[in-house]
Amino acid sequence: MHQVTVLLIAILAIISVAIAEPLLPDGYYRICKGKHRLPRTYRYFTAYPNANVGSVRLEPRDEAKLQVWRLRNHGKGRVSLEVYDKNADKRKFLSEGRPGILPGAHLGVIEKRRKWFFTSVGENIWTRYILTHPIKYYNQTLVASEGNSRDEDINKPNWVTFRGEDQEDYTREWRFLKAVIDDDEDDKHNDDEVDKHNDDEDDE
DSSP, X not given: OHXXXXXXXXXXXXXXXXXXXXXXXXXXXXXXXXXXXXGGGOEXXXXXXXXXXXXXXXXXXXXXXBOOEEEEEOSTXXXXXXXXXXXXXXOOEEEEOTTOSOTTOBEEEESSOOXXXXXXXXXXXXXXXXXXXXXXXXXXXXXXXXXXXXXXXXTSOOBEEEEETTOOSSXXXXXXXXXXXXXXXXXXXXXXXHHHHXXXXXXX
């Protein structure tokens, strides 16, 4: 009887995970850090794509820059983040940069979809989100962090980089602010057939 009970509990746990609601719905967001209700302190993920892997920096809000990201859920607690650039010929996704998956290495934007583990801390208006890379570095879990420490000048150039999940003095939890985008059926960001195909692919 005890074994049957344990088995039922395990099955219910698996089912609950399978049907769990995502932390955030699919959609467009601005990803930033900053003090609550002090927008002048906000610094946003800003993409700088190029022919290689580009880079992602933390900068003040600027409508002329690439600061909007399309979040898509892929199940198993994973999401991908696509740069919203209606003028680009190809899609670009948040991923590791040229140096690779190394502590302190800058993140980049590439054509291959990267699926990140997505978790949250805090509640309500204090909720922040953590992006964890699926591949470990010598058994060390790496998350998307800021390159500069919290003590450094907020106006100093700052890149989004990899840091260990337990490394202190760096912002590792991010706000996701809903962005309103006036897209249309012809927008490449709405190519759900491509997205559906990618849902069936696992990260290397």
